[in-house]
Amino acid sequence: xxxxxxxxxxxxxxxxxxxxxxxxxxxxxxxxxxxxxxxxxxxxxxxxxxxxxxxxxxxxxxxxxxxxxxxxxxxxxxxxxxxxxxxxxxxxxxxxxxxxxxxxxxxxxxxxxxxxxxxxxxxxxxxxxxxxxxxxxxxxxxxxxxxxxxxxxxxxxxxxxxxxxxxxxxxxxxxxxxxxxxxxxxxxxxxxxxxxxxxxxxxxxxxxxxxxxxxx
Numbered sequence: 069x070x071x072x073x074x075x076x077x078x079x080x081x082x083x084x085x086x087x088x089x090x091x092x093x094x095x096x097x098x099x100x101x102x103x104x105x106x107x108x109x110x111x112x113x114x115x116x117x118x119x120x121x122x123x124x125x126x127x128x129x130x131x132x133x134x135x136x137x138x139x140x141x142x143x144x145x146x147x148x149x150x151x152x153x154x155x156x157x158x159x160x161x162x163x164x165x166x167x168x169x170x171x172x173x174x175x176x177x178x179x180x181x182x183x184x185x186x187x188x189x190x191x192x193x194x195x196x197x198x199x200x201x202x203x204x205x206x207x208x209x210x211x212x213x214x215x216x217x218x219x220x221x222x223x224x225x226x227x228x229x230x231x232x233x234x235x236x237x238x239x240x241x242x243x244x245x246x247x248x249x250x251x252x253x254x255x256x257x258x259x260x261x262x263x264x265x266x267x268x269x270x271x272x273x274x275x276x277x278x279x280x281x282x283x284x
Contacts, residue, residue, distance in 0.1 A: 070082075070151075070153065070209045071142075071151045071168070071209050071211050073149070073151060074141065076148050076149065076217065077143050077146055077147065077148060077149055078097065078141055078142070078143040078149070079141070079142050079143070079149050079151060079167070079168070079211050080139055080140065080141045080142075081134075081139065081140050081142065081168060082139055083099075083101065083103050083134060083135065083136050083137060083138050083139065083140055084137065085136070085137050087135075087170075087171065087172075088133055088134070088135050088171035089133075089134045089135075089168060089169065089170055089171045090108060090131045090132070090133055090134065090168065090169055090171055091131065091132060091134055091140075091142055091167060091168035091169075092129060092130065092131060092132075092144060092166065092167055092168070093107065093130040093131065093132045094144070095142045095143065095144045095167055095168065096134075096140055096141070096142060097141045097142060097143050098140075098141045099138055099139065099140040099141065100138045100139050101136060101137050101138015101139060102136045102137050102138060103134060103135070103136035103137070103138045103140055104134070104135050104136050105132050105133075105134055106132060106133045106135070107130070107131075107132050107133075108131040108132055108133045129163040129164055129166065131166075133171070134168075142167055142168050142211065143167075144167055144213060145213070145284075147167075147213035147214060147215065147284065148213065148214045148215065148216055148217055148218060148278070148279075149167055149211050149212070149213060149214075150211070150212050150213075150214060150218040150237070150276060151209060151210070151211050152209070152210045152211075152212060152238070152240070152276070153208075153209050153210075154173065154204065154205070154206060154207060154208055154209070154210065154240065155207055156205075156206065156207055157205070157240045157241055157242075157273070158203050158204070158205040158240060159203065159204045159205070159210055159238055159239075159240045160178065160201050160202075160203055160238060160239050160240065161201065161202055161203075161204070161210070161212055161237070161238035162201060162202060162238075162284075163202045164284055165212045165213050165214065165237060165238065165284060166202065166210070166211075166212060166213075167211040167212060167213050168210075168211045169204055169208065169209065169210040169211065170206075170208030170209055170210070172206055172207065172208050173204045173205065173206045173207075173208045173210070174204070174205045174206050175202065175203070175204055176202070176203045176205070177201065177202055177203065178201050178202075178203050212237060212238055212276070213284060214237045214276070214278035214279075214280075214284075215278050215279070215280035215282045215284070216278055216279030216280045217278070217279045218237060218276050218277065218278050218279070219276070219277050219279075220274050220275075220276055221274060221275050221276075221277060222273075222274050223239075223241065223243055223269050223270065223271060223272065223273050223274060223275060224272060225270070225271065225272060228268055228269060228270035228271075229268070229269045229270075229275055230248070230266040230267065230268050230269075231266065231267045231269065231275060231277055232266065232267070232277075232281055233247070233266070233267045234281035234282070234283065235277050235278050235279075235280065235281050236267055236275065236276075236277065236278075237275075237276040237277060237278050238275070238276045239269060239273060239274065239275040239276065240273050240274060241271065241272050241273015241274060242271045242272045242273060243269050243270065243271040243272070243273040243275070244269070244270050244271050245267055245268065245269045245270075246267075246268050247266075247267060247268070248266050248267075248268045
């Protein structure tokens with residue numbers, strides 16, 4: 069169920085009978101055909117236990133199930149929208165950045181400390197993203213929100229990427245991430261560059277970076 073980008077702030081999805089998709093509640097802008105919108109009490113795939121896990125991890129966002137036959141246009145808050153197509157890999161993204169995604173994708177949460185150890189947990193606190201992040205795995209499409217435009221940067225074993233934690237949107241692939249610091253005596257006396265923390269991503273995959281340091 070791929071998304072078609074109408075412009076940088078709106079996407080259109082084809083709704084096919086027998087296939088379900090999920091979106092943030094209130095993200096529907098317009099639709100054609102016989103389409104229903106139902107609040108998803110479990111917040112996506114995975115059932116009740118998955119729902120409880122996301123609530124415990126504070127990665128629960130109000131979702132609605134979209135079913136029927138027709139086309140639906142989505143957008144939210146005038147945010148920039150980036151469509152990411154998954155071919156079996158796992159996407160790591162904050163729950164509040166999800167606009168819509170295929171119902172076939174398996175939804176879960178990941179403890180930040182499992183990628184980057186203690187610094188992974190520190191990263192979650194420094195960036196305000198908490199100790200957990202949402203994961204979507206499988207074959208399908210995901211529409212995520214960001215401030216300004218988004219660029220996809222490939223990550224290879226030979227060339228890790230350093231990203232401002234506030235500009236980070238999501239990543240996928242076999243990627244390790246950790247928070248690196250560049251604190252020195254200049255930072256201690258207020259003469260630093262303002263880039264004391266960077267998120268280092270290494271391995272094989274891609275990271276999505278927004279054109280802003282503003283959180284949603």
